[in-house]
Amino acid sequence: MLQLAAYPHQPDYSPRQNDVLDSALRLLVDGGEKALTTAGVARAANCSKESLYKWFGDRDGLLSAMIGFQASKVRTFDDTAETLTAVTLQEHLVLFARDLLEVLAGDVSLALNRLAIGQASRDGSKLGSMLQERGRRQIGKRAGALLEAGRDAGLLVFGDRDDAYDTLYGLIVSDLHLRMLLGEDSGRLVKDFGRRGEKAVSAFLRLYGSEKSSVQS
Amino acid sequence: MLQLAAYPHQPDYSPRQNDVLDSALRLLVDGGEKALTTAGVARAANCSKESLYKWFGDRDGLLSAMIGFQASKVRTFDDTAETLTAVTLQEHLVLFARDLLEVLAGDVSLALNRLAIGQASRDGSKLGSMLQERGRRQIGKRAGALLEAGRDAGLLVFGDRDDAYDTLYGLIVSDLHLRMLLGEDSGRLVKDFGRRGEKAVSAFLRLYGSEKSSVQS
DNA sequence: CATCAACAGTACCGTACGGTACGGTTCGCC
DNA sequence: GGCGAACCGTACCGTACGGTACTGTTGATG
Numbered sequence: 001m002l003q004l005a006a007y008p009h010q011p012d013y014s015p016r017q018n019d020v021l022d023s024a025l026r027l028l029v030d031g032g033e034k035a036l037t038t039a040g041v042a043r044a045a046n047c048s049k050e051s052l053y054k055w056f057g058d059r060d061g062l063l064s065a066m067i068g069f070q071a072s073k074v075r076t077f078d079d080t081a082e083t084l085t086a087v088t089l090q091e092h093l094v095l096f097a098r099d100l101l102e103v104l105a106g107d108v109s110l111a112l113n114r115l116a117i118g119q120a121s122r123d124g125s126k127l128g129s130m131l132q133e134r135g136r137r138q139i140g141k142r143a144g145a146l147l148e149a150g151r152d153a154g155l156l157v158f159g160d161r162d163d164a165y166d167t168l169y170g171l172i173v174s175d176l177h178l179r180m181l182l183g184e185d186s187g188r189l190v191k192d193f194g195r196r197g198e199k200a201v202s203a204f205l206r207l208y209g210s211e212k213s214s215v216q217s
Numbered sequence: 218m219l220q221l222a223a224y225p226h227q228p229d230y231s232p233r234q235n236d237v238l239d240s241a242l243r244l245l246v247d248g249g250e251k252a253l254t255t256a257g258v259a260r261a262a263n264c265s266k267e268s269l270y271k272w273f274g275d276r277d278g279l280l281s282a283m284i285g286f287q288a289s290k291v292r293t294f295d296d297t298a299e300t301l302t303a304v305t306l307q308e309h310l311v312l313f314a315r316d317l318l319e320v321l322a323g324d325v326s327l328a329l330n331r332l333a334i335g336q337a338s339r340d341g342s343k344l345g346s347m348l349q350e351r352g353r354r355q356i357g358k359r360a361g362a363l364l365e366a367g368r369d370a371g372l373l374v375f376g377d378r379d380d381a382y383d384t385l386y387g388l389i390v391s392d393l394h395l396r397m398l399l400g401e402d403s404g405r406l407v408k409d410f411g412r413r414g415e416k417a418v419s420a421f422l423r424l425y426g427s428e429k430s431s432v433q434s
Numbered sequence: 435c436a437t438c439a440a441c442a443g444t445a446c447c448g449t450a451c452g453g454t455a456c457g458g459t460t461c462g463c464c
Numbered sequence: 465g466g467c468g469a470a471c472c473g474t475a476c477c478g479t480a481c482g483g484t485a486c487t488g489t490t491g492a493t494g
Contacts, residue, residue, distance in 0.1 A: 032338025048472045117398045118335035121249025125400025132399060170391030174383045178394060181334045182349060183342025203424055255482060265442045
């Protein structure tokens, strides 16, 4: 699991409003977008609809705020302080893979992705690009730093960093994310994230690893 | 592009009803789920709401029928008749990759996936599993046959066929499908499907190809 | 021509939701 | 204590949608 900030970090809203956003996320996770009515949020959060509209403008503003709020809780940490060896690079990659899979499988993440995808056709995909920017881009920065550190240490060989990350991502996730979004029983799939990550990293190292990066499995 | 049956093949519904389903799909593609109202479908298809309910039961029945109807139009073709060489295997894999990407990027496919994902939280994901079964499973059979033919010809080495296909799928698609579902401007991404497929197949062959399968690029 | 089934078009109903308005309450501030 | 801002709870409004009922109209069959 990625680091969660111990304190909400006061991103954009007051503590009271953060509580409301928490309730809204809970509601969304439990019942899907259909359950996310303004009256329902107000009831669940013990606030009035009038306050909702004062704080967030309208329903879309509430949705945007929910995405921003959730993104503000997901923290990526730099794990490239130490100098990399073949073993530690592999370990860090496997750790990254596990974290990535667990974030993608999180119920809040799944609910928000479903929400954004559902709205993608309508409103010019504002929510979709928000999720992209605040979600994948952020986690991609961590992976990119790790990959470049591996290259600097002579353990990885690649030309374009984004291409390498794209390959790594595909090897780790494949269509698992989409299957979960479609509602495939994730309970059955969730619990070999460790093994899945190891296999993906192994394949990635076979593709992009230098000679000196080989690690006996 | 995958083969489209020249004749609708009379899957489950009458020609008149197929026309209605076509109109409904068109409506969904143009305006998203919000635009897919029963009155809208009836107007677009020049039929009455009463007929819609008689034919499809209720709105969910209409959605299911739309998925089934669209799936019935996508035909996978067997391309493993000839005996495989290193070159033809690579060509078939690249062709498969291109077809896969173009299917996933199709506007009807994207609209239906968005629809199913949007409903995944509510109804026990009936539409989601339908899409899985009729879509990915179907296209996966073609890939699976190709992979096994490659193994039989001594060009590929793998233990579990599904694992190998999962890897191939991840290398080809990565998170491109999700990005398109989120509304990322596909126009910018769409047109190097050929190159993307070639690179993915090249990586796949490096992972799963036997000695004798090496092809100079 | 009479009959009957299928269907289009439309009017209608109940409900649910987004958004607004208002009375009552709490709480900080002078 | 008096005042005003923030806010809760609720009532309210307009609209849009899913689903049903009704009235023709067509077209095939005997």
